[in-house]
Amino acid sequence: MRPDDPYSPEVRLRFANPVNALPLKGAYPVALSAAASMPGEICEIQFSAGIEHGRIAEIGFRALACPHVIAAADFLCSELRGLAVSAFATVWTNKLMAALSIPEEKTGRIFLLEDALTSLGEQYAAEHEMG
Amino acid sequence: MSADAIYLDYAAATPPAPEVQEFMQALLMSTGGTANAAATHLAGRQAARSIEIARGQLAELLHTTPGRLVFTSGATESDNLAIQGAAHARAHRGRHLVTMQTEHKAVSDTFRALEKAGFEVSWLPPDANGRLDERQLTAALRADTQLVSVMHVNNETGAIQDLAAIGAICRDRDVLFHTDAAQSVGKMDIDLSAVPVDLLSLTAHKFYGPQGIGALYIADRPGCQILPLMHGGGQERRLRPGTLPVHLVAGLGAAASLARQKMDDDHAHVSSLRARLWEGIRRVEGVRETLPESVCYPGILNVSVAGVEGESLLLALEPLCVASGSACNSQSGEPSHVLRALGLDDISIQSAIRFSFGRGTTAEHIEEAVRRYMQAVARLRDIAGDARAA
Numbered sequence: 001m002r003p004d005d006p007y008s009p010e011v012r013l014r015f016a017n018p019v020n021a022l023p024l025k026g027a028y029p030v031a032l033s034a035a036a037s038m039p040g041e042i043c044e045i046q047f048s049a050g051i052e053h054g055r056i057a058e059i060g061f062r063a064l065a066c067p068h069v070i071a072a073a074d075f076l077c078s079e080l081r082g083l084a085v086s087a088f089a090t091v092w093t094n095k096l097m098a099a100l101s102i103p104e105e106k107t108g109r110i111f112l113l114e115d116a117l118t119s120l121g122e123q124y125a126a127e128h129e130m131g
Numbered sequence: 132m133s134a135d136a137i138y139l140d141y142a143a144a145t146p147p148a149p150e151v152q153e154f155m156q157a158l159l160m161s162t163g164g165t166a167n168a169a170a171t172h173l174a175g176r177q178a179a180r181s182i183e184i185a186r187g188q189l190a191e192l193l194h195t196t197p198g199r200l201v202f203t204s205g206a207t208e209s210d211n212l213a214i215q216g217a218a219h220a221r222a223h224r225g226r227h228l229v230t231m232q233t234e235h236k237a238v239s240d241t242f243r244a245l246e247k248a249g250f251e252v253s254w255l256p257p258d259a260n261g262r263l264d265e266r267q268l269t270a271a272l273r274a275d276t277q278l279v280s281v282m283h284v285n286n287e288t289g290a291i292q293d294l295a296a297i298g299a300i301c302r303d304r305d306v307l308f309h310t311d312a313a314q315s316v317g318k319m320d321i322d323l324s325a326v327p328v329d330l331l332s333l334t335a336h337k338f339y340g341p342q343g344i345g346a347l348y349i350a351d352r353p354g355c356q357i358l359p360l361m362h363g364g365g366q367e368r369r370l371r372p373g374t375l376p377v378h379l380v381a382g383l384g385a386a387a388s389l390a391r392q393k394m395d396d397d398h399a400h401v402s403s404l405r406a407r408l409w410e411g412i413r414r415v416e417g418v419r420e421t422l423p424e425s426v427c428y429p430g431i432l433n434v435s436v437a438g439v440e441g442e443s444l445l446l447a448l449e450p451l452c453v454a455s456g457s458a459c460n461s462q463s464g465e466p467s468h469v470l471r472a473l474g475l476d477d478i479s480i481q482s483a484i485r486f487s488f489g490r491g492t493t494a495e496h497i498e499e500a501v502r503r504y505m506q507a508v509a510r511l512r513d514i515a516g517d518a519r520a521a
Contacts, residue, residue: 012446018514023516042440042441046516063515064440
C-alpha cells in the first residue's frame with residue numbers, strides 16, 4: 001500500500017470487482033440470510049448463504065458501506081465458500097484487517113461483518129435443532 | 132498528479148497559470164527575486180520593487196489602492212488576522228461578534244477561539260438558498276457588536292452573499308465587516324471602491340497563483356483598525372512581520388493581473404461547464420443539486436444522491452479528483468457543517484460531491500465526469516441491492 005493511499009491493492013481490487021456481491025442463486029436445503037448495520041452511520045451489510053450437508057455451498061453479500069467493508073465482505077465470502085457451517089462462528093476480524101491492510105479506525109465496521117456471520121450461524125443452529 | 136487524473140477540484144486549489152509559473156521561475160533565477168526586500172542595497176531594492184508591483188496589480192484587481200493591502204501566507208492567516216485583530220482592537224468598545232453557520236473553518240474556528248477568550252458570537256443560519264437573511268443580520272446587531280464576518284462565495288456550495296447589502300447594514304451601525312473572499316477574488320469582479328467592505332481575505336492559489344501567499348485588505352476609514360497577531364519586524368505596516376517571499380508575492384501579482392484580463396472568459400467557461408455537468412448527471416435517479424446556479428458562483432456544483440455511501444462513491448469516481456461532502460473537513464470525516472446548516476440530512480451529506488471547474492477543465496472532462504458518476508452510482512447501488520437505504 002502506498003503511504004498516500006488509504007486503500008491497499010487488495011481492497012482496491014475487491015472493491016473494483018466484488019465478485020461475491022450477488023443474491024443467492026439456486027435452491028439449497030437450507031437458505032440463510034442475516035443483516036447488520038451500524039447505528040448513525042451509512043454501513044449496512046447483508047449475507048445470504050446456501051447450506052448443503054453442513055457446509056457453506058454458496059454465499060453472497062450486499063453492502064451499503066465504505067470500500068473497506070465491501071472488500072472485506074467479498075474476501076469473507078471467498079474464504080467461507082466450502083467450509084463447514086461452524087466457520088460462521090470463527091473470529092475473522094484480525095484475519096481481515098491483516099489480509100486487506102484495513103486501518104484501525106475501521107475496526108468497528110469490520111466487527112459488523114462478524115455480527116452478521118454470527119447471526120447466520122445462530123439461524124442455522126436454530127433451524128437445525130428445529131429440523 | 133497521475134497522468135490520467137481528471138482534476139475537478141478548482142475550489143480547493145487552482146494550478147498556477149503557465150504565465151505565473153514562468154514569471155516566478157525567472158524571478159527565482161535573478162538576484163533581485165531572491166533578496167530580502169527589507170535590505171537597502173540594490174538587490175533588496177529590486178525585491179521591494181517586485182513586491183510593490185505585485186501589490187499594485189492586486190490593488191487594480193480589487194479597485195483599491197496598494198497601501199490598503201497586507202500580504203500574508205494565505206486566506207486562513209488573513210481571516211485570523213482580520214477577525215482576531217479587529218475583535219481585540221475594538222474589545223474596549225464591545226465584545227459581541229456576528230458570523231454565519233456556513234463559514235469556512237478558517238473563520239468559524241477563529242470565532243470559536245474568540246468565544247473561549249470571552250467574546251460572544253451570534254451564529255446566523257443560511258436561508259434555503261444558502262444566503263444570509265439581511266433582516267436576521269439587522270436583528271442580530273447590538274450596541275456592543277464590533278464585527279460581522281460573512282464569506283463572499285461559499286467554498287462547498289458556491290452560494291454568493293450580497294456584500295453590498297451586508298456592508299451597508301454594518302456601516303450604518305458602525306460595525307466592521309469582514310469577508311472571506313478566497314473563492315471569489317479573481318473570479319468575480321469585486322469593486323472595493325464601491326462595496327462597503329472593511330476587511331477582505333484572499334489567497335493566490337484559488338485564482339491560478341502560487342500556494343503559500345495571500346493578502347488582507349484593510350479599508351482606510353476611521354475605526355477600521357486591527358492588532359497584529361505576530362511581532363518581530365516592521366514589514367507590512369507592522370501588521371504582518373516577517374520577510375516576504377518575493378517570488379510568491381510576485382506570482383500573486385501576476386495571477387491578479389491575468390485574472391483581470393480573463394475574468395469574463397473564465398466565468399463564461401465555468402458557467403457552460405456547470406450547465407453541461409448538471410444536465411448530464413441530473414438523469415441519475417435520486418440525485419439532487421444542493422443549490423441552483425441562480426444563487427451560486429458557477430464554478431462549483433454540489434450534488435448529493437440517495438442510496439450510495441460517500442467514501443465508496445469517491446473511490447468509484449477515480450480518476451476524477453473531486454471533493455466529498457465533508458469537503459475541507461475530509462480528513463476529519465465529519466459531515467459538512469455547511470450542508471447540515473442548509474438542512475441536508477446526514478445520509479445526503481455523506482454522499483455529497485463537490486465538482487469545481489476552472490481554466491483547464493474541458494468539455495471532454497465533463498463528459499467523462501458524467502459517464503463516471505452515472506456508472507459509479509449504478510454500480511454501488513447494484514452492490515447495495517436490498518441493503519440499500521432510502
